[in-house]
Amino acid sequence: MGTWDIGPFDNDTAADFAGGLDDAAPGERAGLVRAALERAARGPEYLDDDEGVEAVAAAALVAAQCPGSGAVTTAYGPAEPIPELPVELRALAVAALDRVVAEESELAELWDESDSDGEWRRGIRALREVLEPVPPVT
Template sequence: MGAWGPGPLDNDTALDWQDALLRAATPADRAVVIRDALAAATTTGYLDYDLAAEAIVAALVVAASMPGGQALRSSAGLPEEADGIPVAAGTPALALRALDRIVADDSEWRALWSDSPQLYAEALASLREIREPLEAG
């Protein structure tokens, strides 16, 4: 695992997914990439770390587009190219379900971060920052 910090973009998987998102041809294609990442994280069974990391960035992009979420863009390090992605009805709710799944007992993301209580607390704090605009929106 190429993780070096508890933030949403502090790992290689998240950065690779962000690059794939930005390479999508149109804003509509980007919206599909986001929904696919969020949906993949809401499936049943053990949640793989890579799927969780991708869903966290997808949720971050959605949250940054919500009223009150613009500050997330710069604090998390999202590039300007992540602007202008249409957020379809239901996508914020899907993002919240994905975030819930990521911190559930059967998540590799949770298992890996919970090995270090301080880093786990920091990782959870970064997820709370993403949740706030999603819940308010």
Template sequence: MGTWDVEPFGNDDAADFADELDDAPTQARIEMIGAVLDRVANPADDDPRLSDAPRAVAAAALIAAQCPGGAPIASGYGPTTPMPQFPAYLRRLAIDALDRVITTPTWLAEDWDATSEGPAWRRTISDLRNVLDPPQQETLFDL
């Protein structure tokens, strides 16, 4: 995988995915995002290292961009056509996929961890996850 940035679309696999999304009709984009997230969140036994991990990170970023506190995809990265409004169930699937990418021995996490940019990449994943599933404020008592 060619990589040029820790951003979700900063690699060849994610850039190819962006091109495929641009070429697809609106409903197909939703299905493509859901399928890649599902393949990573619930991998087949023959894909233990999660070959679609870069695409799942990119898909999670597109969903996070539509959430409160989400950042738009940086100019020059990602799809150029507007994304449809994603259904709510994809948010949970995106969280599960991101968790799987960083907690199992995926080739993507291993490759990043072997570089000096590994901590920055992990921050990117953590930031996405926090937008998708914000930390809850604990209250000691109701007012």
């Protein structure tokens, strides 16, 4: 895995995923985001690192459309616009992120071996909080 930083698109696999989105017809992009999330959330017991990386990138695109969130602004993310994504993808993105950080995730194992594990996990938690904010206590 060619990784240069902890961001959702800061590795070769995620940059390739973004390129695939750019190459797809506009009407197919939401389906590609959904498919990446479904592979991670509903896939086999052990999550492959490439599937985890694509799920994080897809979750970042879903999170970017949540109220109060910012757009994906990295040069390695999609250059073409992502259509408005269905709100129900937020729950799927949360499930995918939960699998990405679980014990049965190759991506989590790889990050556990790095010096940036804590920072990477904080980034995943921040994405998750955008997708599933904790309701205020009343």
